[in-house]
Amino acid sequence: MVQSFEAFIREHKDEITALQLLYSKPYKQRITFEAVRELADAIEKPPYLWNESQLRNTYAALEKSRVKGASGRRILTDLVSLVRFAMYQDNELVPFPERVNANFRAWFVGAAPRREKPFTEEQSHWLEMIRDHIAANLGIEPDDFNYAPFVQAGGLGKVHQLVGDKLTAIIEELNETLAA
Known part of the structure; x- marks a missing residue:
């Protein structure tokens, strides 16, 4: 799942607004909630059927020492942290809040x-x-x-x-x- 998600990010970095913004360093513009919603919708569709919580739990199982924070209620903005971690921009996966x-x-x-x-x-x-x-x-x-x-x-x-x-x-x- 992790390999597929990271491949998805690379393959869609020019198509999905949130990924375009997260790849542009320094950020050319601030990422919006709508852009993250677009990304969430894309990963939830077939053939992926992923959600932030599943992906986070998978990373936690594989890299427990680098996944921080409570494993309770997840919010959409946590997807930003997840993508940054998957893109190796952040060394730890920390809930966005x-x-x-x-x-x-x-x-x-x-x-x-x-x-x-x-x-x-x-x-x-x-x-x-x-x-x-x-x-x-x-x-x-x-x-x-x-x-x-x-x-x-x-x-x-x-x-x-x-x-x-x-x-x-x-x-x-x-x-x-x-x-x-």
């Missing part, structure tokens, strides 16, 4: 010295919600603040109130850094 969280911690620590004032507790909470959204959706756009969980906490107006005119820069920086 765990990678995003690690990147967020590094960004947060690195952002502190660049700021005039430390993030407030409320700003930190919003940044964590943004992190979680990126982990589940591969990115965030201003329109996303009109939906749960953001709208329950005040939506776009509230986040704009908290970070001001730096919102666009923060969104761009988090999109680029966390999903990297």
Whole structure:
């Protein structure tokens, strides 16, 4: 299954948008949820009939020391981590949300010295919600603040109130850094 999946990736790298983007280093553009959905649909069709969970379990059986993270609930964005591992871009297979969280911690620590004032507790909470959204959706756009969980906490107006005119820069920086 692993050999077939890796061959599938190589054979379709010019046809499937997500694979095109993952092969382009540095990334020419950010991978989208829709592109990952297209890839998931392609691997789930005959003759493959694969899903991310099956492939991950197969890699775990073959390379247990290099497959990290909980083996519980899988999400579509985990397919990004799986493909990066299969393409030998990553040395470990880590669930996508765990990678995003690690990147967020590094960004947060690195952002502190660049700021005039430390993030407030409320700003930190919003940044964590943004992190979680990126982990589940591969990115965030201003329109996303009109939906749960953001709208329950005040939506776009509230986040704009908290970070001001730096919102666009923060969104761009988090999109680029966390999903990297």
